[in-house]
Amino acid sequence: MTTLFTKIxxxxxxAEIVYRDDRVTAFRDIRPLAPVHVLIxxxxxxxxxxxxxxxEEALVGHMFVVAKKxxxxxxxxxxxxxxMINCGKHGGQEIPHLHMHLFGGRPLGPMLVND
Numbered sequence: 001m002t003t004l005f006t007k008i009x010x011x012x013x014x015a016e017i018v019y020r021d022d023r024v025t026a027f028r029d030i031r032p033l034a035p036v037h038v039l040i041x042x043x044x045x046x047x048x049x050x051x052x053x054x055x056e057e058a059l060v061g062h063m064f065v066v067a068k069k070x071x072x073x074x075x076x077x078x079x080x081x082x083x084m085i086n087c088g089k090h091g092g093q094e095i096p097h098l099h100m101h102l103f104g105g106r107p108l109g110p111m112l113v114n115d
Contacts, residue, residue, distance in 0.1 A: 003097040005041045019070055023062050026070055026102075035105025036074045036081070040066055046098040049087040067102050076104035 007013040009025045018038055019026035029037040040063050046052060052060055064083070071077040081104030086093040 001096070003045065003095055005039075005095055005097040005099060006045055009041065009043050018073070019066055021066075023059055024066050026066060029101070034103040034108065036076050036103065038070055038074075038102040040070070040100040040102060042098055047096045048093060048098055049085060052098065063100050067100060070102055071104060074104065080104065082108050 004013065005025075008015045008027060015027040015030075017025060017027045019040075022043070024040055024042055026038050026040045029039055042056075042059055042063065044056075044059065046056065067081075067083055068077070071081050081102060084101040084103070085099070086101075
């Protein structure tokens with residue numbers, strides 16, 4: 001099943017791409033919950049954390065390295081930021097394609113709330 005994120009990765013749907021390489025694509029969320037809200041998505045379709053295989057460890061680690069790069073580029077690294085990965089319905093995952101949220105640009109408090 002092709003996801004919305006796959007269509008963004010394949011440039012079938014427009015998005016504001018902030019980072020792209022051969023392993024991941026990162027783009028701004030269309031419904032941001034913070035001044036900086038970027039989704040970091042593996043270019044390979046992996047439905048959720050529950051579907052990550054051992055041979056994909058480097059890919060998942062790469063997502064964290066990319067998050068650090070984006071945080072520096074967006075000038076939020078020094079003040080801090082939050083990374084979040086939802087898994088499954090009860091975890092709040094809406095798109096069945098593994099993705100990491102990067103939030104920052106304001107104090108986030110103990111939990112995110114939609115302002």
